[in-house]
Amino acid sequence: MLEKLTLTGPADLLAYIPHLLGGTPTESFVVLTATAGALGATLRVDAPMDAAPLGFAQTVTSLAAQDENATACYLVVYTDETDDDTQFPYAAHIAALGNELATARMPVRKVYLVTRTHWAAYGTTERNPLDQITDSNANATMTFMGSAASVDVYNPALLGKWVEPVQVPVLTEECIEQGRQDWNTALQTPGTPEAETARKLAAWFQVPHLRDVLMAETITTKNGSMLDLLRGKFDGRPDWKRVDHAEAVAFELMKVVPEGQRAPMLTLMGWLQWLKGSGTQAARYLKLAAEDVPDYRLAVLLDELILTDGIAEVATNRETAYTRPIS
Structure with a gap:
């Protein structure tokens, strides 16, 4: 059993999520709570689509706040709702969520965007290949130890x-x-x-x-x-x-x-x-x-x-x- 896994960068963090959730999310917001250098709970919710930014942010924060030990968190946005005119999807929702999480004393350390073709630090124009996630140390370690990023007994x-x-x-x-x-x-x-x-x-x-x-x-x-x-x-x-x-x-x-x-x-x-x-x-x-x-x-x-x-x-x-x- 792997008791501790050291994440050395964003690619490791993004590789870790599918192993936690049993598959790579789609059209989702994922919040990972953190405290004292360690990750806590993982929360996945559907992307807000037409939901009002403040209401969405308050709902997600109330769920994330159930981890009473959390002192910070990471936010990962999985979506393909991007094009040349909207490089930064759900900007209003992310801003509102950042404010609500900070008020709840679990400020967002980093926000990442993952699409079907690339990943990036949210708010930047970078486009990192998805291979960086699949080739990361975290994914290799967990796969070697027997974890699968997609496990589903229902067929x-x-x-x-x-x-x-x-x-x-x-x-x-x-x-x-x-x-x-x-x-x-x-x-x-x-x-x-x-x-x-x-x-x-x-x-x-x-x-x-x-x-x-x-x-x-x-x-x-x-x-x-x-x-x-x-x-x-x-x-x-x-x-x-x-x-x-x-x-x-x-x-x-x-x-x-x-x-x-x-x-x-x-x-x-x-x-x-x-x-x-x-x-x-x-x-x-x-x-x-x-x-x-x-x-x-x-x-x-x-x-x-x-x-x-x-x-x-x-x-x-x-x-x-x-x-x-x-x-």
Whole structure:
């Protein structure tokens, strides 16, 4: 496991972000908080488009300020909304954000612009090749140590087209206990379940109450109400390897059921991505869940919760936050 990575320049910093987020952002603002020479939390939000600069800046600052230890930050703007007439896109939003972050006592040290063709220190006319990022020491080190800048267990091409629906079990105390045992066994067993076991697990997830129980069982450290759990309020650091495995297993369950029965697993994957700090992937999975079962209630509620809370509490504390596996 790589415990410390020294970033020696902007190319290293920009190479680090895709490894943190699981892919290179597009049309996004990324804020990296910092304190005492070390990076803290990472926040990605959609580019503001038509949003008012002040309102956008206040929203982003309120989210970044959840890292109470931060004393500074870096801002990276990923966009292709540039041409010869607009070399400095979102200038008003960046200025407003700089003012708000400074007021929050976490001033912006540097702003960088990354496009499809180049990167630059924002506000300059330089055009640095993207190869400087991919060839950087940080990218080489993290890749060598086993990190991938794009990791996604969801691949729709692998989902079955002609599979029979699973029978939804009747909810009983025995059903709940058996479902818990089966799910914990799957999360404690290396590899992925065989088709018959996967279909049995997928059937458990079709029962709303049992689905919620199984989601709770995914996290081994927790306290408080179910709402606290959904918001990522835990009493310690989750077993993130178990969470990674749960995502992989959830995708295997999706392979053995048809459309219309995949929403529970997509919702689980969306929630786990949010706990890890990836709002982009979370929104993607929750949207897919609401498409698989129109307006799937838990997916809709979680989407609203994420919009309200911004960042899961577990992701704002460096002692409990997810770190991408490097082995």
